[in-house]
Amino acid sequence: MFDRERTSIGILGAGIGGKALLELFTLFPGVDVIGIADSNETAPALECAHQKNVPVSQDILCFIERNDIDLIMNVTGDPTIDDLVSTHKHAKTEILGGAGSNIFWNLIQQNTRIQAQLFQAEKLSGLGTFASGIAHDINNPLYVMVGLAENILEEQDIEVIREQAQTIIDAGKRIQMTCRNITQYARAANRMDPVNVELTHALDEAIKIAQYAPILQDLTVVKHYAGPINALANPEELLQVFVNLFTNAIHAMKGKGTLTLSSWAENGSAKISIADTGCGIPSESLEKIFEPFFTTRPSGEGTGLGLHNVRDIIKKYHGTLAVESLVGKGTTFLIQLPATLAH
Numbered sequence: 001m002f003d004r005e006r007t008s009i010g011i012l013g014a015g016i017g018g019k020a021l022l023e024l025f026t027l028f029p030g031v032d033v034i035g036i037a038d039s040n041e042t043a044p045a046l047e048c049a050h051q052k053n054v055p056v057s058q059d060i061l062c063f064i065e066r067n068d069i070d071l072i073m074n075v076t077g078d079p080t081i082d083d084l085v086s087t088h089k090h091a092k093t094e095i096l097g098g099a100g101s102n103i104f105w106n107l108i109q110q111n112t113r114i115q116a117q118l119f120q121a122e123k124l125s126g127l128g129t130f131a132s133g134i135a136h137d138i139n140n141p142l143y144v145m146v147g148l149a150e151n152i153l154e155e156q157d158i159e160v161i162r163e164q165a166q167t168i169i170d171a172g173k174r175i176q177m178t179c180r181n182i183t184q185y186a187r188a189a190n191r192m193d194p195v196n197v198e199l200t201h202a203l204d205e206a207i208k209i210a211q212y213a214p215i216l217q218d219l220t221v222v223k224h225y226a227g228p229i230n231a232l233a234n235p236e237e238l239l240q241v242f243v244n245l246f247t248n249a250i251h252a253m254k255g256k257g258t259l260t261l262s263s264w265a266e267n268g269s270a271k272i273s274i275a276d277t278g279c280g281i282p283s284e285s286l287e288k289i290f291e292p293f294f295t296t297r298p299s300g301e302g303t304g305l306g307l308h309n310v311r312d313i314i315k316k317y318h319g320t321l322a323v324e325s326l327v328g329k330g331t332t333f334l335i336q337l338p339a340t341l342a343h
């Protein structure tokens with residue numbers, strides 16, 4: 001019987017189309033990509049398939065004849081393969097090729113573009129809420145700089161002038177640091193290949209940015225890092241993940257409480273937990289928080305895309321994201337990523 005709960009897909013063609021399908025389907029619930037076939041063993045999607053543990057085949061005919069594929073997606077762009085598939089496929093296998101797969105491919109491209117824009121939109125909306133915190137962070141050292149510079153204009157004692165000039169330099173450096181943090185966060189994630197990221201360093205960078213959250217008043221950050229741990233990811237995306245989780249936590253605590261960050265290695269996995277002492281999430285909402293546009297914030301304040309993006313990014317790097325929460329006590333998010341050795 002055809003199991004409508006899960007669909008097993010075989011991809012024919014490991015070019016750019018096959019690669020986009022692979023990347024898309026690994027984020028789809030209910031879909032298993034059970035193989036990808038291409039007669040060219042250097043086709044671009046094959047490397048990606050290895051990384052995602054999707055079996056690769058060079059024997060197209062043998063692949064088509066498999067009896068465990070619900071849907072073959074032919075993105076080879078080769079019309080003779082369409083014929084081959086319809087003649088040799090197993091009776092229960094459906095085919096999406098030719099015009100159908102063309103339309104699908106266009107939809108995917110559109111989806112990929114929209115997805116990238118939503119990522120950026122969520123980030124910029126976060127940045128909007130940080131604006132007053134950032135202005136405050138720049139204004140304080142600026143105030144010091146202007147005051148001291150005015151003093152220097154009147155000051156005769158060279159030693160005092162030197163001392164005050166040094167304080168001006170330090171204040172200027174603080175502003176430089178703030179600007180560096182912000183630009184790093186605001187930059188759209190480039191599409192580079194994943195690199196080794198030291199996760200505790202990434203957590204520390206993200207805390208610096210989350211501290212601009214407007215309602216931050218009395219927050220204690222406790223760190224339990226069991227040494228450095230590495231995972232393969234895009235550092236800008238990881239920064240987005242952590243900043244999102246921290247700002248959610250800060251909102252939930254209404255600026256007052258304890259944020260506990262822990263990291264450790266376990267059975268080849270890098271684990272991170274982010275625990276807050278905030279309002280908690282009622283059990284009926286726990287399933288919904290990862291859905292796009294689910295938000296309990298007043299309209300205009302939340303996009304509801306934060307956790308959706310967080311989960312997509314973690315999945316992309318073959319990790320998992322879990323949540324535990326008790327109303328009135330707090331919430332813990334647990335991230336697991338495959339650990340790598342540092343170079």
Ligand SMILES: Nc1ncnc2c1ncn2[C@@H]1O[C@H](COP(=O)(O)OP(=O)(O)O)[C@@H](O)[C@H]1O
Pocket residue numbers: 244248249252276278279280281289290294295296297301302303304305306307308331
């Ligand atoms: N740490 C947390 N504590 C309590 N509620 C949370 C926490 N993180 C997320 N939530 C809930 O999940 C919803 C969705 O979060 P998210 O996807 O980041 O969107 P947004 O922050 O824009 O509302 C939030 O509106 C909030 O109700």
Ligand SMILES: [Mg+2]
Pocket residue numbers: 244247248302306307
């Ligand atoms: Mg959020």
